[in-house]
Amino acid sequence: MELTSSFGLTFFYDYATPSKVVLWLASIFSGIILCVLVYTSTAILSSLLFKGYGKLSSAEKIEWNNRGFSTFHALFVSSASFYLLILSDVFNVNSHGDVVINRSSTLSDAVLGISIGYFLTDLAMILWNFPALGGLEYVLHHGLSIGSITLCLLSGQVHIYILMVLFSESTTPFVNLRWYLDIAGLKSSKLYIWNGIALFFGWLGLLWNYFSW
Template identity: 60%
Template sequence: MFICRERGKRMRGLEMGAGFFTVATSTKQLGWLSSVLAGILMCKVVYDLTGVISASLVKEYRRLNRKQKLEWDNRGFSTFHAIVASACALYLLLVSDLFYDSREQLVINRSSSFSNTTLGVSIGYFLSDLAMILYQYPALGGVEYLIHHGLSLFAITQSLFSGQAQIYILMVLFTESTTPFVNLRWYLDVAGLKNSKLYIYNGVTLFLGWLVARIFLFVFYFYHMYVHFDQVKLVYPLGFYSLLTVPPVLATMNLFWFWKIARGMVRTLSKARHSQ
């Protein structure tokens, strides 16, 4: 009788533990979904605000055609996401202690509520932007944008759901820090300010920023993976092979765009020098 009661208590304890795990898992998944929806809502709100504010304060905006206004507003929430995502990634990578080597947990298994929220919001952004690109194709970008956004969504979603390799996803997410300069370059161009000093300064800043955030950072990314490859091999199979294939593709695209940025900067500086 005593043994039966003990077994009953043990079974009830296991059932309670399983119930708690189910609730905890459901809460985590609800948090993921909420952050993704927050990212989508953020894009919608900033998109609308960009149009309203630009129409009121930027006289050049009122002279744009429908297609240009669409891209102008789209680049508004692109810029906002880039600032938020890169700032959060920088905080998680350098300021917080999440990825400090002194911690016992393997670096590829570390995550937090804040890092999960950051990835979820970025998923919401990439879903929103990809939907607009597809709906308006090719007005907002060609095949290269579809590849970039598709690979980004694939990698971020895997990392969020698995909780693994977030350090590498956050490194890649920090490369979004160059996006505001890309968008400002486009804004100045359509506003007829391509010959302004601001356009030149922004071009030089974009070149240097791209070199640091999208070239040198990827070199460090691959070096970090090499040093911690014993841990990288422990990532689940799809995530492991994604880490070996997706970053090289993105790095190649970054090199191609860097070459175009460098050519554009040289042309702009040469033109400015000759006009003096």
């Protein structure tokens, strides 16, 4: 049984097979667990390797650790998105008979599920520490992200567009490093300047890629 929307997209009620549901749930919980592990590891390693970590306030430590799993998620999803979009043949227009927006794979399902796990974890932290980690705009952003990725998984469609958005997370590590250097009192360092330059060109590169796609 199927339902066709006014936008020309087709949603299948029976698309969510038991095996797919298990994969999605396992991926989401894996994303949550990974965030917790990286958050804890960031706190432990920072206390051992960075002397200034102990001088941070409680709120600053929470954000410091939070940006740890934010960086991890960004590196993971941007790398996976690059592989799926560029290196693999999943979304190659010449490799399959069906249209690109209807294509998906086990790996893309897993990546999107892990990303939902990240957004759920980060949203929970934002709400628990509100508004220290972000205001209503962050809540709206995460809510829309969770909703759009969930619809993408349930329909099995437009994976390519969600992965293109997730690829833009490749600039997040530079944003987080900028915050780390600022809070560590290294705003005048050469690393801070070079990181800012890399961030600028990273954004330009993303814009060029989006227009070329």
